[in-house]
Every structure is written in structure tokens, then in C-alpha cells.
Amino acid sequence: MTTTDRKLRILCVEDDPQMRSFLLAQLRARGHQVQTVRDGAQAIDQAAIFEPELVLLDLALPTLDGLAFLRRLREWSRATVIVLSARDEESVKIRALDSGADDYLTKPFSLNELLARVRAAMRRADEAARLRSGGPGGDQSRAVYRCGGPDGLIVDFAHRHIRSGGKEVHLTPTEYELLSELTRNAGKVLTHRELLQRVWGPDYSGENTYLRTFIRHLRRKLEPDPTQPRFLLNELGVGYYVPLPDSETESQS
Amino acid sequence: MTTTDRKLRILCVEDDPQMRSFLLAQLRARGHQVQTVRDGAQAIDQAAIFEPELVLLDLALPTLDGLAFLRRLREWSRATVIVLSARDEESVKIRALDSGADDYLTKPFSLNELLARVRAAMRRADEAARLRSGGPGGDQSRAVYRCGGPDGLIVDFAHRHIRSGGKEVHLTPTEYELLSELTRNAGKVLTHRELLQRVWGPDYSGENTYLRTFIRHLRRKLEPDPTQPRFLLNELGVGYYVPLPDSETESQS
DNA sequence: TTCTTTTCACGTAAATTTCACAATGCCCGG
DNA sequence: CCGGGCATTGTGAAATTTACGTGAAAAGAA
Numbered sequence: 001m002t003t004t005d006r007k008l009r010i011l012c013v014e015d016d017p018q019m020r021s022f023l024l025a026q027l028r029a030r031g032h033q034v035q036t037v038r039d040g041a042q043a044i045d046q047a048a049i050f051e052p053e054l055v056l057l058d059l060a061l062p063t064l065d066g067l068a069f070l071r072r073l074r075e076w077s078r079a080t081v082i083v084l085s086a087r088d089e090e091s092v093k094i095r096a097l098d099s100g101a102d103d104y105l106t107k108p109f110s111l112n113e114l115l116a117r118v119r120a121a122m123r124r125a126d127e128a129a130r131l132r133s134g135g136p137g138g139d140q141s142r143a144v145y146r147c148g149g150p151d152g153l154i155v156d157f158a159h160r161h162i163r164s165g166g167k168e169v170h171l172t173p174t175e176y177e178l179l180s181e182l183t184r185n186a187g188k189v190l191t192h193r194e195l196l197q198r199v200w201g202p203d204y205s206g207e208n209t210y211l212r213t214f215i216r217h218l219r220r221k222l223e224p225d226p227t228q229p230r231f232l233l234n235e236l237g238v239g240y241y242v243p244l245p246d247s248e249t250e251s252q253s
Numbered sequence: 254m255t256t257t258d259r260k261l262r263i264l265c266v267e268d269d270p271q272m273r274s275f276l277l278a279q280l281r282a283r284g285h286q287v288q289t290v291r292d293g294a295q296a297i298d299q300a301a302i303f304e305p306e307l308v309l310l311d312l313a314l315p316t317l318d319g320l321a322f323l324r325r326l327r328e329w330s331r332a333t334v335i336v337l338s339a340r341d342e343e344s345v346k347i348r349a350l351d352s353g354a355d356d357y358l359t360k361p362f363s364l365n366e367l368l369a370r371v372r373a374a375m376r377r378a379d380e381a382a383r384l385r386s387g388g389p390g391g392d393q394s395r396a397v398y399r400c401g402g403p404d405g406l407i408v409d410f411a412h413r414h415i416r417s418g419g420k421e422v423h424l425t426p427t428e429y430e431l432l433s434e435l436t437r438n439a440g441k442v443l444t445h446r447e448l449l450q451r452v453w454g455p456d457y458s459g460e461n462t463y464l465r466t467f468i469r470h471l472r473r474k475l476e477p478d479p480t481q482p483r484f485l486l487n488e489l490g491v492g493y494y495v496p497l498p499d500s501e502t503e504s505q506s
Numbered sequence: 507t508t509c510t511t512t513t514c515a516c517g518t519a520a521a522t523t524t525c526a527c528a529a530t531g532c533c534c535g536g
Numbered sequence: 537c538c539g540g541g542c543a544t545t546g547t548g549a550a551a552t553t554t555a556c557g558t559g560a561a562a563a564g565a566a
Contacts, residue, residue, distance in 0.1 A: 208544095208545095212545065212546065212547090213547095215545090215546090216546065216547070216548095226546095234544095234545070234546095236543095236544065237544065
């Protein structure tokens, strides 16, 4: 089940006006955002401005040759490139593919095949993009709240796991929702009303006995010393909050 | 002038002996490690053992259809797949590409073009692999899930074989789908809704009696002591999960 | 038939709601 | 500076509701 029918920014580099308007119409009809240019020089400019995820490239261009454009593009962009060319010689295909093209279609081609190849290429590109954004350098991407060192409080949102005092802790759904709401807004005091509405729904704005009960449950499960809370803190008359996570010393609001 | 001619593990799935030996000879001559198989069933076996980076796939196969093999492979492997087929119909190409193929070549094809397309495909795949190895842990796609030692639970995604307590276990299609979904996300709690939607389809979000019944069936077949589950665990009010596989101790890095 | 999926009802365990009361902190008059 | 009055928060434990595990049986498919 490929559901990679995302809306794309597509740059169409094509000399022939007929083909250009055909592609423009077909791709726009499918909800994509399409820009077209006539030659390689324009293409470089547009690629820099428009930042397309996909480039459809005709090799036969008036000013700057298609292969030259491709190599220039590859110096700074990893956009998916599919070459559309009337030429069917092996040597041209190989040079295009080795210059950085992801695929090569010979005209005339079927629109549906083009679209299928776009989907296949974007499947790979999406995977890479996803990995890149969750990148290796700073791995703060993994949704985890940490406070008080390794034996402090750790909330792993992705797995729905909680650790405190070095041990795995079991939370009920409501307890988890409440803690989740607080840790996602760490450092910020959430009012009774905000918490009740977000955890219990919009019709519970007055029931702050609920809050007291569940804050208590959480403290019993998470605080080393429930008589002196370190994680679940009260702002008298306002609401509750948890401290900012470790290594986030600066306060913003 | 990309000479990304790294040595690859290549699995060649090809019915025709002539083509098979041709590819074998040509690819080995270029220093690649090549395995060849004649049909889809063998292909699944070899893919699981050999773990190729590249699969060259003929669609016309005696036992297991090429497309079926491709879909099965994609359940657990992200190896690059290039389809080599004598058929040139649009519908076949599209189905292959949408089933997970990265490229599609029509026979007869030029060897040099094939090699160029391999280089282009591996360029993308390498980028993803590089990011993956450096990136955060999590969704490593594996051919088997193992938990609780040799007599524990073993799920072989490639062959759809299940072992528990040292014995082969038969699962119905729905049971397998459910277990598969859980083991593929080992360590993560999947909500009732998520499981129902993924196993039964998007229209079953409320039917959690289904889940109870099938979890029960799975427990009866897989758990040594069904009264105290070790593999199929419930998070009350949320959903179900299975523990992380052996040798993947949760690093709270 | 036989195997698989869907559906139902009930006992038990767990989670939520509700209540009553104790402790704490804050304001303001002494 | 002190202490009563008042509002808010903490504590404990019941009552209520919900969710899960269980067995079994009907319905559907091969």
C-alpha cells in the first residue's frame, strides 16, 4: 500500500511548449505545485528559489545543456530528478544516470508510468528526508522528557514508557495524559481549567477535585519523597507545572 | 563520473538459465557477491539469509509470483529492487513500481544501462543507510523477531513462520497480521484503534471485542502459561504491546 | 465437513469518580 | 509581630464505572 501521494513541489524543465503545458496541467490536476522553465539557466535560478522536491528534466535545452544543469544542481541539491528525453541511446542514459539523475524515461512515455516512477522515487527520498530530520547530530528529535538525571523522571512519549528512580513505572491512561500535558509544557504553569479541559474534555472546567486526586496519584508513583515534590509542582491559586527538562536551563516565557 | 562501484551483495531472481548465468558472470566479474535463485519461494529464503543490498527480479517465476515476492519482501526488507521483465505493458510496470520496486527495465536491456541504473539506485539507498546507521535507534527492520531465548517467541517475517516453546505454531491470517503488527513495533504500545485500523481496516475503530478475542487466541497458541502473559502484554485502557527483542536492551541514552 | 471469524454474556480486576476531612499558605486586623 | 479567618491544596478511602479475560456458540468461508 503506497500512500506516497503527497503534494509535491515540482520543477519542470522543458523546451517543448506542448509537453510543458501537458505536464503542467496533468500535475496541477493532481494537486502538485508546479513551476516550469524553458532552459537550464532559468532552471538553476528557479531551483534555488522554488526548492522543488522533484525535477522533471528534458535533456535537449537551448542555453545550458541538461546534463550540465544536472551536475550543477547536484552540487547543492538532492532533489529527486527524473529525466524525460526523446533520445534513447545507451550512452546518453548512462551519462544522465551517472550525473545524478534518479530515473530516465524515453519519450513518448505513458503519464501513468511517469507518475508511478515519481511515487517510487519519492518513496526513497521521503525515507531519507525522514531520517535526516530525525538526524544523527543532535538527537533531541526523539520525544523524551528527562529531568533530574538518570534516576530522575523520564517520559518516553513514543513508547509511552515512564521511568522514575531508575525503575519502570506503570501509569493509568488518565495519569499518563495529565503527566503528558504537563511535561509537554514543561516550565509553564498550566491552570486548572487548561488541564481539566485538555485531559478530561471541555465539560469539566470546575472539577478540580479530579486534579488533586490525580496529581496525588502521580506524586505517589513518581516522587522519591511525596511530602516534598520535585517534579509535580503547584502554583497556589493557579495550577500545576513541571520543571524544565535537564540541559534546558534558559527560560523563554 | 560517479564511480560508486562499491561491492554489493546481489540477489538475482531469474527463471531463465541463460539470463541467470549471464548476469552472474557479468556481476561477479565486477567484483560483486552474487546469489541466484530460480523462483520466489527460494528467493524469500535467500533474501532472509543472504540479506542482499540489491535484488534483480524477474517477474515471471514458476512458484511464487514476482509481485507477490516483492510485496512479501517489502514487509521486512528495504533492499533496492530492480525489476527485469520481458513484459512492457504499462499496467505491469505500474503495479511493480507501486509494489515496492525501485526501477523497471524491459528485456532486452543493455548491461551498461542496468549497471548505471544500479549505481543510481544505490546512490539513494546508500544515503538512507548512512543516515540510518548514524541516526537514532528504533525502527530497524529485521527479518526475525526473537524474544525469550531459543524456546521463547520467534517470528520469522520472511517465511511467516512462528515458533514458540521450541515448536512450530500455526496462525490464521488475522492472527499473523496482529502479531506481525505488534512485533514490528516491539516495545511500543499500540492503541486499540491503531491495531484495529491496521489489521482489520479503517472502519473497525470501535470493535475492541475483536482484539480481545484474537489476543486470546494468540496467547493460547504462544504463551507457555496463558494466565501470565510474557509476550502479549496489555496496557490497561490503552492497547497492547510485545517486549523488545532479545539483545536490544532499552538504552535510555 | 473443517477452519476461521464474528458475536455475546459474565466474573473479576483495575481505573475513575466522589466524598469527607486534614494540612498548608495567604490576607488582614490586632 | 502575631494569629484568626478563608481559600486552596493534600490525604485517605469508599462507591461507581469501565475494561479485560474467559468460555462458548453462531455465522461465514474454504
